[in-house]
Amino acid sequence: MSSDPLAIETVGLGKCYRSTWGLRDCSIDVPEGSISALVGPNGAGKTTLLRLLMGLRRPTSGKARVLGRPPAQEEDFLASVGFLAQDIPLYRQLSAAEHLRIGAHLNRGWDAVAAEQRLAGLRIPLDRPVASLSGGQRAQVALSLALAKRPRVLLLDEPLAALDPLARREFLTSLADVTVDGDVTVMLSSHLVHDLERVCNHLILLTASRVRLCADIDDVLSDHRVLVGPRRSTAELEHLFNVVKATQTERQSRVLVRLDGPVLDPEWETSEVGLEDIILGYMSQDDTLAAGPLSLAGGVA
């Protein structure tokens, strides 16, 4: 169990919309200073989780703590937690400079100079209406605004979605740069595991409104293996291992497993597996296999 202080923790957090649960029984720990990838298919609950953490929605069950306190409509909280919604909300007719001026009036502790320098460094014009900027430039403006209030936690909902590869790379570089001093904890959701893997050191995986993984990425990589061996029945496999996904042919079983210790049976050929494949393995499970949340931090949940 990491001894770092936690920037974000939730216990049994859940949100019900009319008849469906957008998020259920969500318990996560996010260490301070980390960059977390929040990953999962559409409708898995990523947006719900981020909005609950920002206090834009209220939980139906469980609780959340961000920087040690529940999210609230209070100026202290709003000053220390930054949020960047999907669709990059900006006033289309206003320029970046005007957004900065608005931000200065709405926030205490506003660092406009750093934001301007940042945007100048990215060669983004400050005086044109943001509607005339490219998607990547708008994302950078929105990020600069979110950072200008010097938040200690930054929550981003699919910030990479509308960006081309170069813009994505620049955005992720900016995020990584922000955490160099160690004062900011970042959580961003995305589908693009390949890009996230460079910059994120923590992973939260949601499928079907539940948490499947919440751990450091290094731990995820070292704890998962693909085992190939002679055909066994599904029941046998589940008895032997923590199976994430099993592929069977007539002669062979290939299983993605989460290990508790070394595999001693020489019949199994072990190989490492990349993060994207691990995540896809969890995402292709149906709900019957995974009965509850898994947490790698501190062992089996």
Add this chain to the structure above:
Amino acid sequence: MSSELLKQAISFQLNQASGIPAYLQIVQQVEQALRMGTLRPGDQLPTVKQVVAEVTINPNTVTKAYRELEHAGLVEGRQGVGTFVLRRPQGPPPEEQTRLARRLERWVETARTAGVDDQAMEAMLRSLLRSAADQGVA
């Protein structure tokens, strides 16, 4: 053609497909630069900020890599200033390395003539190294 001139001693690259952890790639690239003489004792390693800006990588990864190098006695971190090279890694000088490389070339030619393809050669080398590591050989 696009080119960048960076104000740092060496530049890095991350190969996500290689299966080698990111921090280890940084360590290896620093060690290689030391061996080749690109980095000399007293030189400053790129700052964490500089590496992040170039490679788009988590700052902790860089910190971890530099700590490994510090552990191995190759570099020294000075609080508030940066990380500086102490010495070259132990190992043969460039001339010896070139000699070894030529011997390897000859082996590769021999193996190819014998009908061993590249992948088989790689697998052979990998399992040799793994078993050597398991036996505790440095």
Add this chain to the structure above:
Amino acid sequence: MTYLIWRLHRVHAIVAAGVIVAIAGLIVPSGIAIANSYHHAVTNCSINHLGCGDIGGIVFGSNGVFTSLVQDLAMAIPLVFGILWGAPLVAGEFEAGTEDFAWTQGVTRRRWVLTNLGWAFLVAAAWGGALAVLFTWWRGPDNAIDGPVKFIYFDVQGIAPIAYTVFAMALGIAAGALFRRVVPAIMTTLVAFVAVRIVTALYFRPLFAVTKNVSALASTPPLSYSLGQDILGGSNTVACQTLKCQAAHGAYNHISYLPASSFWPLQGVESGIFLVLALALAFFTYWSVTTREA
């Protein structure tokens, strides 16, 4: 927060100010001319005993169309506030998605909505007040000729325009907060504003009416607003051709009217009603913004 409101609504504010200036530009010269004309007509009547029966015709003769148009305009414009400034206030943020920006800065939703409501109501009241001042002054002579209580005359002077404009603004904002979409908010504001205004004018004001029976030869008092006259009663009036004949047979005029003296009481009560409605709508908006989820 004030800066944000100014930046997002400055065009609205400038246009509103411009409209008042334009209206003033129309009716100030007109009002001066009317006042002069009235003064001459009254003098002519009292000194020369000429034209005393048709002072209204003398003063307004050729300007009848203009005066009705301008007053109709003054009736409609409060609604425009509700539609252009009020409806997009909350709804526009949701349609553009910018509520995710506005409500994650260092300002709570509570402060956001209260400051917005405060400024919107202030501007609406000021604008309505300016309109009321202009028209109350302009209508001076006509009030002396035709009374202030008639429909439309009543609505453009006194303090009622303030209440109507604030109500329209509150309605637009609340509709926007309810639907979170601008077009439904605009439609709702339009329909509701017109409906409430019509209902108060048609059903509420008559509650203050005076009803009595007077001579068949008499009519509603001068300067009052006639709500109805009926010649009733009398015997054997079928053959009568003239009112004089009917009066002789005992018929009387059953009249219902709003007296001129009811102007201020009615202004006070009707404005009070609209302001209370506006307050209720403001409470709804406050609840919607601070409690409903984004």
